[in-house]
Amino acid sequence: MTDTQKICSISKCTRPSKVRDLCTTHYSRAYADGSLEIKRSKPKPFEPRFWAKVDKRSEAECWPWLGSKSIDGYGRFYIAPKSRQAHRVSWEMFYSKPFPEGKVADHICNNPWCVNPKHIDPVDEIENIRNKKLQKNNTSGYRGVSYCVRSRKWFAQVTYIEDEVTKHKTLGYYDAPEEAAKVVRAWREKHWGLRDSCNL
Numbered sequence: 001m002t003d004t005q006k007i008c009s010i011s012k013c014t015r016p017s018k019v020r021d022l023c024t025t026h027y028s029r030a031y032a033d034g035s036l037e038i039k040r041s042k043p044k045p046f047e048p049r050f051w052a053k054v055d056k057r058s059e060a061e062c063w064p065w066l067g068s069k070s071i072d073g074y075g076r077f078y079i080a081p082k083s084r085q086a087h088r089v090s091w092e093m094f095y096s097k098p099f100p101e102g103k104v105a106d107h108i109c110n111n112p113w114c115v116n117p118k119h120i121d122p123v124d125e126i127e128n129i130r131n132k133k134l135q136k137n138n139t140s141g142y143r144g145v146s147y148c149v150r151s152r153k154w155f156a157q158v159t160y161i162e163d164e165v166t167k168h169k170t171l172g173y174y175d176a177p178e179e180a181a182k183v184v185r186a187w188r189e190k191h192w193g194l195r196d197s198c199n200l
């Protein structure tokens with residue numbers, strides 16, 4: 001240690017000063033126990049960053065999300081400390097209140113990438129399922145049933161949203177789409193009270 005190098009300001013410590021007149025060891029301890037006041041930069045407003053990722057059109061049209069998307073096509077937007085669904089963020093900014101607790105976002109336009117708040121309706125999970133239409137690429141004619149080329153069977157699963165994250169529950173592989181659909185309907189009736197008439 002040179003004559004000009006500062007040492008730690010803690011009494012009886014002879015280690016060199018690294019940060020804020022403290023050695024590395026005492027700085028780490030002070031930071032951990034909260035006795036060290038750390039000045040953090042204020043987070044920048046996220047609104048300009050959000051709208052830079054939106055193709056905002058007329059009120060009646062869909063507003064495509066241009067940023068990152070989940071595997072299911074929903075926009076994702078990071079607001080510390082976590083990534084959120086972009087359409088929920090848009091709804092909250094427009095209505096100036098948190099998204100209703102226990103509700104899911106129903107896209108009345110059926111476009112998951114749309115963030116137009118007028119196209120998003122907070123509903124119960126069951127109502128959201130009832131309102132969903134079959135995907136254009138659906139080959140089974142049943143919601144939650146698709147053909148697996150690898151196994152050469154019909155794949156059954158249910159999809160739901162939990163804590164703004166889309167989740168899937170596998171229900172098995174079957175020889176016929178009708179079998180798979182029967183299993184999907186039975187699971188939804190048991191857990192959500194949905195009947196066969198829903199054609200799920």
